[in-house]
Amino acid sequence: MSSSSKAFQWLSLVGIIWLQSINGTNTTFPAYSSQLKNSLSMSQIQINNLVFASDAGKLFGWFSGIAAIYLPLWLVLVIGSLLGLIGYGVQFLFVTNLISSPAYWQIFLLTMVAGNSVCWINTVCYVVSIRNFPLHQQVAxxxxxxxxxxxxxxxxxxxSAAFSSSPHKRAHAYLLLNSLLPLLVCAVVAPLVRNIDVGTGEPRNMATGFNLIFVITIATGIYAVITSLGL
Structure with missing residues (x-):
C-alpha cells in the first residue's frame, strides 16, 4: 500500500470519528422536549411517543443500506445530513414561531425523519470502517x-458556551445545532469517506496506530466524564 493510501486510510478513520461524535442528535431530546411540549401544547404521553418516533425512524434504516450499494458513500452521507436538516430544522421553525404550529402527526413524522437520518450516517461509518480496515474491522x-x-x-x-442561558433560547439552540452541525461536519468529511485500496497483508504500524487512538479515546472519555461532574 502506498504512503498516500495509508494516509487516506487513517484520515477516513478520523473522519468517521468526527461523524460519530456529532451523530447522536437524538440524545439531546430531553434538553428541548419541555419547550416543545409547551410551544405545541402537547401532553406528556405525546412527548413520550415522540421518543418512540425517533427510534421508529431507525426501523427504516435499511433504506440507507440499500442506498450504500448503489450510490457513492458521499451521497449517502449527504442524504443523511439533509434528512436531519429537514427533521430538526422544521421543528426549529415551529418552536420559534417562524411558521405556523403543526399538527401532532407532523411533529411525529418529522421526529421519525430525524431519527432515520442517524442510520444513513452510521451506515457510511460502518461501511468505510469495514472496507478500509478489513483485517481490523471489528476494532475500527x-x-x-x-x-x-x-x-x-x-x-x-x-x-452552554455560545447561546443564552434562557431555557427557551437553549431549547431552540439544540434544535438548530441538531439540524446544522451534522450537515456541516458531513460536508467537511465527505471527501474522506471513500474506499481505499489497502492491498493484502498486515500493514506496518497498524497496531501502533490503533493503540494511539485507544489512548486518545480513553483520555477523551475520562475528560468528558470529569468535566460533566464539575470536578
Whole structure:
C-alpha cells in the first residue's frame, strides 16, 4: 500500500470519528422536549411517543443500506445530513414561531425523519470502517462507534458556551445545532469517506496506530466524564 493510501486510510478513520461524535442528535431530546411540549401544547404521553418516533425512524434504516450499494458513500452521507436538516430544522421553525404550529402527526413524522437520518450516517461509518480496515474491522467499528457517546457532551458544551442561558433560547439552540452541525461536519468529511485500496497483508504500524487512538479515546472519555461532574 502506498504512503498516500495509508494516509487516506487513517484520515477516513478520523473522519468517521468526527461523524460519530456529532451523530447522536437524538440524545439531546430531553434538553428541548419541555419547550416543545409547551410551544405545541402537547401532553406528556405525546412527548413520550415522540421518543418512540425517533427510534421508529431507525426501523427504516435499511433504506440507507440499500442506498450504500448503489450510490457513492458521499451521497449517502449527504442524504443523511439533509434528512436531519429537514427533521430538526422544521421543528426549529415551529418552536420559534417562524411558521405556523403543526399538527401532532407532523411533529411525529418529522421526529421519525430525524431519527432515520442517524442510520444513513452510521451506515457510511460502518461501511468505510469495514472496507478500509478489513483485517481490523471489528476494532475500527467498535472504536468509532464509541465516539457517539460524546454527542450529548459536545452539543451541551456548544450550547452552554455560545447561546443564552434562557431555557427557551437553549431549547431552540439544540434544535438548530441538531439540524446544522451534522450537515456541516458531513460536508467537511465527505471527501474522506471513500474506499481505499489497502492491498493484502498486515500493514506496518497498524497496531501502533490503533493503540494511539485507544489512548486518545480513553483520555477523551475520562475528560468528558470529569468535566460533566464539575470536578
Amino acid at each position: 467499528v467498535g472504536l468509532t462507534t464509541s465516539y457517539q457517546g460524546l454527542s450529548a457532551k459536545i452539543y451541551t458544551d456548544i450550547v
